[in-house]
Amino acid sequence: MGAAAEDRLSRVFAALADPTRRDMVSRLTVADATVGELAAPYDVSVQAVSKHLKVLEDAGLVSRSRDAQRRPVHLEAEVFDLMTKWIERYRRQAEERFSRLDALLAEMDNDDDTPRGDRP
Structure with a gap:
């Protein structure tokens, strides 16, 4: 993964570190x-939600568009492909x-099953 993608990924994970933002993203999966x-269920100002x-x-997770007087927020789902x-x-x-560890443990278990007289 290139430096630009890593940088974008850092911004995405940082943005999603906040539970309010994760909830907003979750709500935007249903509809714009x-x-x-988006501010309605929170006890914060519209300005705080705008921030x-x-x-x-x-972070590239959402975009805004114009629909007459409405300015809907849209989830940019392709960012989730990167994540x-x-x-x-x-x-x-x-x-x-874990597969290598399982194989090693199975081998050790088999060694434990070998009678002591048969061991080198």
């Missing part, structure tokens, strides 16, 4: 929403290490 609609959205936007590829790479590496 305005800043006011959260700016962080999400800078998934990164996570999948490390999941595969961990799986390979």
